[in-house]
Amino acid sequence: MNHLHIPDGVFPIWFWGLAYVIVFVYLAIILKFCKTPTKKMALAGMFSALMLVAMSIELPIGYHLNFAVLAGILLGPTLSVLVIFVVNTFLAFLGHGGITVIGLNTIVLSLEALIAFGLYRFIFVKNKNIFIKGFLSAFISLVLTSFISAGIVYAGVHDLSYMHHSHHGHKHEHNLEHHEQEMEFDIKKFLLLLIATGSIGWVIESSLTGGALQYIKKVKPEILD
Amino acid sequence: MNIAQIDFYSHQNNTFLHKMSVSIKLLCLSIIILFAVFSSDYRVLAGFAIFLSGLILLLKLPFKQMFLFLIYPMIFLIFYFISIKNLSFGYAFLIITRVLTIVLGLLTVAFTTPYNKVFEVFGKFLPNKLVKIFFLSYRSIFILTEILENIFTAIKLRGGIDFKKPFKAINILKNVIGFLIITSIEKSEKMYEGLKLRGFDIND
Incomplete structure (x- = not known):
């Protein structure tokens, strides 16, 4: 559940608009100033496809893999963000996440990739057991980004009073406003729901990340260098 | 999906x-x-x-x-x-x-x-490089879907994945994912060689 499946129409415009600006500025910097040889771009294209295809692997608990952590570890902080943006755009056209929240989703998943990259390359660098290294990087990153996701939702909807303005001219205006004045987003409850439903998924995804890295180290270790 | x-x-x-x-x-x-x-x-x-x-x-x-x-x-x-x-x-x-x-x-x-x-319509207002990545991803989806389908057919023939035995299921899936990553990196290199032969440059 760390990936925000927030549909369109929940957040105010300034909020998702700001996320779009941040993402486009970051992407513009990557595309303009970072070296992006064709080989790297072919890899980015293939990895985006890998993330999309991996989502079709059905897990029995209704959780789907997203591989943002693996993208961060294997592709690094620039290419992984590019890949995540592409994946989110593909998914948005299927109503999986919204068109207006592509920016927000890209920020959350990019943070997931960047945190995992930082943990894997710098914090657990001395750990020789690659499974544990991968597992911990993925797990910590997934937990942290779930909290960040909840924070983002809270930042976007804690002030539900903006909804009042959109009800002007409505026949039930007074009734609705009366109720909405009392509406309040409870972030603790939301977090609790995220943890309750996401925790099994975090363990599965982290195990698969660690296991996949272990497999790569056995079969083709040069990929991890 | x-x-x-x-x-x-x-x-x-x-x-x-x-x-x-x-x-x-x-x-x-x-x-x-x-x-x-x-x-x-x-x-x-x-x-x-x-x-x-x-x-x-x-x-x-x-x-x-x-x-x-x-x-x-x-x-x-x-x-x-x-x-x-x-x-x-x-x-x-x-x-x-x-x-x-x-x-x-x-x-x-x-x-x-x-x-x-x-993506052709995207090309009118998004940077060229980004649109090319969209196209490369689109093309790669079908290559990887076929590979994944073949892997799952092979797994099914060997008894399939039993999620009632979670450790065994995770063990199989991690190998599938590891294999898929290695294959996708190899395929991307082959794709690059093909693109280079045809004079394709992402920066054009």
Whole structure:
């Protein structure tokens, strides 16, 4: 559940608009100033496809893999963000996440990739057991980004009073406003729901990340260098 | 979620929506999204959602499959509504009808428009490099889907994945994912060689 499946129409415009600006500025910097040889771009294209295809692997608990952590570890902080943006755009056209929240989703998943990259390359660098290294990087990153996701939702909807303005001219205006004045987003409850439903998924995804890295180290270790 | 399957439907070309210009479809979709985001009347939005559902049924698009795509946004909405104290029905209906309208609009376009045509339109306002990555991803999806299908066929022939034995299931899946990553990196190198031979440069 760390990936925000927030549909369109929940957040105010300034909020998702700001996320779009941040993402486009970051992407513009990557595309303009970072070296992006064709080989790297072919890899980015293939990895985006890998993330999309991996989502079709059905897990029995209704959780789907997203591989943002693996993208961060294997592709690094620039290419992984590019890949995540592409994946989110593909998914948005299927109503999986919204068109207006592509920016927000890209920020959350990019943070997931960047945190995992930082943990894997710098914090657990001395750990020789690659499974544990991968597992911990993925797990910590997934937990942290779930909290960040909840924070983002809270930042976007804690002030539900903006909804009042959109009800002007409505026949039930007074009734609705009366109720909405009392509406309040409870972030603790939301977090609790995220943890309750996401925790099994975090363990599965982290195990698969660690296991996949272990497999790569056995079969083709040069990929991890 | 199988993008290759959606792509199959989008290439059917048997309805008037398939034949309609992609730019016009995307323009209509943008209008629907903007209208839904700014609209405050859930009855109008509900009318729109019913109209789009009727259109999907009329065009004989795979309604059941499309309906499955509503699950993820609805899961979020359930969490979201549970977390709101003193939730008003008016607000809940408004958000639900907004989501339904937008997702049905998106799915109608996704099931009647091939992704590559959408990216052609993207090319008019997004950086060239980014659009090329979209195309490379689109092409790679089919390569990897085929590989994944072959892997799962092989696994099924050896008894399949039994999720009642989670450790064994994870052990199989981690190998599948590891193999898929190695294969995709190798395929990307081959793709690069092919592109280079044809004089393709991402920076052009």
